[in-house]
Amino acid sequence: MAKVLLYNIARFVVLLLMQVFLFKNIGYxxxxxxxxxxxxxxxxxxxxxxxxxxxxAFIMGVSVDAFYDTLGxxxxxxxxxxxxxxxxxxxxxxxxxxENYMTPIWGTVPFRWYFLYVxxxxxxxxxxxxxxxxxxxxxxxxxxxxxxxxxxxxVIIILLFSLLFYRKKQR
Amino acid sequence: xxxxxxxxxxxxxxxxxIVFFGLAFYLxxxxxxxxxxxxxxxxxxxxxxxxxxxNAWKSYLYLSEENASLAEENAALREQLQRFTMPDTMxxxxxxxxxHHVQYQYIVAKVTNNSIHQQNNYITLDKGRKHGIERGMGVxxxxxxxxxVLHVSEHFCTVQSLLHSETRISAALEDSQAFGSLVWxxxxxxxxxxxxxxPNHVKVREGELIYTSGFSLFPPGILAGKVVQTxxxxxxxxxxxxxxxxxxxHNLQQVYVVKNVLAAEKAALESQNDDNG
Numbered sequence: 326m327a328k329v330l331l332y333n334i335a336r337f338v339v340l341l342l343m344q345v346f347l348f349k350n351i352g353y354x355x356x357x358x359x360x361x362x363x364x365x366x367x368x369x370x371x372x373x374x375x376x377x378x379x380x381x382a383f384i385m386g387v388s389v390d391a392f393y394d395t396l397g398x399x400x401x402x403x404x405x406x407x408x409x410x411x412x413x414x415x416x417x418x419x420x421x422x423x424e425n426y427m428t429p430i431w432g433t434v435p436f437r438w439y440f441l442y443v444x445x446x447x448x449x450x451x452x453x454x455x456x457x458x459x460x461x462x463x464x465x466x467x468x469x470x471x472x473x474x475x476x477x478x479x480v481i482i483i484l485l486f487s488l489l490f491y492r493k494k495q496r
Numbered sequence: 497x498x499x500x501x502x503x504x505x506x507x508x509x510x511x512x513x514i515v516f517f518g519l520a521f522y523l524x525x526x527x528x529x530x531x532x533x534x535x536x537x538x539x540x541x542x543x544x545x546x547x548x549x550x551n552a553w554k555s556y557l558y559l560s561e562e563n564a565s566l567a568e569e570n571a572a573l574r575e576q577l578q579r580f581t582m583p584d585t586m587x588x589x590x591x592x593x594x595x596h597h598v599q600y601q602y603i604v605a606k607v608t609n610n611s612i613h614q615q616n617n618y619i620t621l622d623k624g625r626k627h628g629i630e631r632g633m634g635v636x637x638x639x640x641x642x643x644x645v646l647h648v649s650e651h652f653c654t655v656q657s658l659l660h661s662e663t664r665i666s667a668a669l670e671d672s673q674a675f676g677s678l679v680w681x682x683x684x685x686x687x688x689x690x691x692x693x694x695p696n697h698v699k700v701r702e703g704e705l706i707y708t709s710g711f712s713l714f715p716p717g718i719l720a721g722k723v724v725q726t727x728x729x730x731x732x733x734x735x736x737x738x739x740x741x742x743x744x745x746h747n748l749q750q751v752y753v754v755k756n757v758l759a760a761e762k763a764a765l766e767s768q769n770d771d772n773g
Contacts, residue, residue, distance in 0.1 A: 375509050379516045386520065397523030404520055408513035415509075457524055460531045 329370055329426050337385065340365045345392035348482075357474035360399075361482040362389055363450050366406055367443060370426045371418065375411060382407035395458065402454035409449040413442060431487045443483050444476075451476045566769050573765075574710060577758065600715045601755040603627055605635075608652070612686040612745045617657040619643060623753065624651040634665075634713030634754040640743035641665055641678070641720050642751050644713060653753075659686055659745060667691060667720045668709040674698040675709040678720055678739065686745045689721060691737040698735065700726040706739055714754060 344362035352358040366382050386400030393399065414429075417438065431439040451472045459468045504511055525531050555562075577599055605627075609620035623629050625648050635642040635655050643657040644665075656663055659680050668675035674694050681690035691706060704723045710716025725738035756762070 375512055379512045383516050383520065387523075390523075395524075396527040397520045397525075398528070401517055401520035401524060404513060404516040407516075408509060411509040457521075457531075 326426060329428070332428070333365070333369065336365050336368060337381075341385070341388055344389055349393070353474065353478070356471055357478040358471075359475065359478040359482050360389075360447075360451065360454070361479055361486065363403070363406055363447060363479070364483050364486060366403060366410065367446060367483070368428050368430055371414060371429055372426065378407050378411070379404060398454060398457045401457055402450045405453040406446055406450040409446055413445060417442075430490070432492050439487070440484070444480055447479045447483070448472070448476050451479065563769065570711075570765065570769075574716075599756065599758050601757060603629060603753040603755060605629075605653075605751050605753055607748045607751060610745070610748055612657075612659055614659075616661055617659040617686075617745075618646070619655040619657050619748065619751075621653050621655060621751065621753070622651070624649050624653050626650055628755065629653050629753055630755075632713065632759075633756070635751050636714060636718055636754060637743055637748060637751045639719070640741060641708065641714060641718060642743060642745075642748065645753065655751075657745070658689065658741070658743065665714065665720070666709040666711040667706050668716075669694065669698065669700060669723075670705040670707060671701070672698050675711065676734075676737075678706065681736075687741055688724070689739040689741045691723075691739050692734065694735045694737055696733050696735060700735065700737055702726060713756060713759070715756075 340362045344360065348359050348361060362385065365385055366378075369378060369381065382403040383400050386403030387396070389399040390396045427433055429439070429442065434442075455468050455472045455475070603623055605621040605623040607619055608622050609618075611617045611619075619635075619642065621629075621635070629645060629648050631645055631648055633645040635645060641658055643655040643660065643663060645653050646656040647654045658665065658678070661680065664677040664679050666675055667678040669691075676691045676693040678689055678691050681688075681692075694700065700723055702723050702725070706720040706722060708714040708716055708718040708720055719742050721739040721741040721743075723737055724740045726735065
């Protein structure tokens with residue numbers, strides 16, 4: 326329990342710092358900009374209460390926004406991500422099947438599920454994020470391409486992270 | 497209350513999402529100038545388009561006044577045009593005047609077939625397309641109005657007589673210049689017509705003459721008939737006036753087909769009225 330808390334706090338700090346100091350400067354023209362900080366929200370324990378999940382997602386989003394000078398945009402996207410995460414988990418997992426404090430990371434969960442999880446949630450997050458950033462349907466195809474390319478970029482980085490910390494767990 | 501709370505707890509993910517997302521959205525709009533400008537603009541746009549819609553509806557309410565003023569303008573224009581037309585309406589043929597336009601040309605025609613006893617009467621004339629007759633021209637005789645050209649063949653044309661249930665001709669009272677529609681009405685007497693749509697307040701005396709108003713196909717000032725009975729109320733605010741037609745339909749021989757040279761121009765002008773309406 327304490328270990329899980331510690332891990333998550335560390336993840337929060339590390340991912341936030343990496344996002345605002347490293348990934349902010351990486352991008353393919355304005356088309357693909359990665360947002361791997363969402364990994365923090367993705368890796369929160371499965372059995373986390375909804376309210377706490379929303380609070381953490383909101384705090385994470387606002388923290389990133391503070392550095393991006395786009396107050397609210399990332400927060401909204403993270404809240405949307407939290408909601409989609411709840412839905413995704415509800416649909417795909419019987420909660421009692423796994424222990425409540427389990428971190429849904431590759432190694433404890435099958436890769437196929439993990440990949441789908443990351444892909445769907447990242448797509449959700451990026452859709453909200455870029456739509457709010459554009460805030461108009463004008464040149465929608467441009468926004469759409471940004472969403473798709475950024476999503477691919479983010480998913481690749483998240484999978485690389487996961488590979489880095491991959492550890493086959495004995496269940 | 498308990499059920500409400502149950503719903504809240506059961507779907508807490510959704511309600512919490514709404515709350516947090518609303519908060520974030522509020523932050524977005526409040527703190528980012530671009531989004532704020534857009535929100536304000538779009539609301540302005542909403543308000544603007546709402547006003548536009550309302551005005552579009554309101555304009556219908558003032559349509560009659562608008563039409564009246566346009567009709568007045570038309571009348572003034574017509575009066576100006578009238579200065580350039582030939583004063584003698586009985587002359588036949590064309591006067592080639594290169595300085596001034598001739599508004600009305602007259603084509604002499606002979607009646608080859610006539611009926612007065614049907615509900616819808618038609619007249620056949622011995623002039624057709626070859627002689628320059630077109631559909632929609634007015635037909636007059638020396639004694640008054642005859643009708644409107646309906647179909648044209650190469651050498652003949654048929655005329656929808658004034659004695660037809662669907663013929664309406666704009667005519668005006670001599671004294672008051674109030675104008676209405678001259679129709680045959682629902683009687684079967686070829687000597688009697690009805691002048692409709694004259695407002696109630698207009699004073700009409702028996703024996704008053706009726707002339708064409710010039711608003712329709714016919715030149716203004718052609719005798720149409722005289723009032724034999726006034727004050728037959730057709731509705732609440734209009735008089736139906738009984739008219740003795742001046743045209744002798746039963747022995748109609750020689751007629752004139754009126755070619756309004758400026759008819760196309762007039763139609764174009766009046767179609768603009770429709771656009772405005």
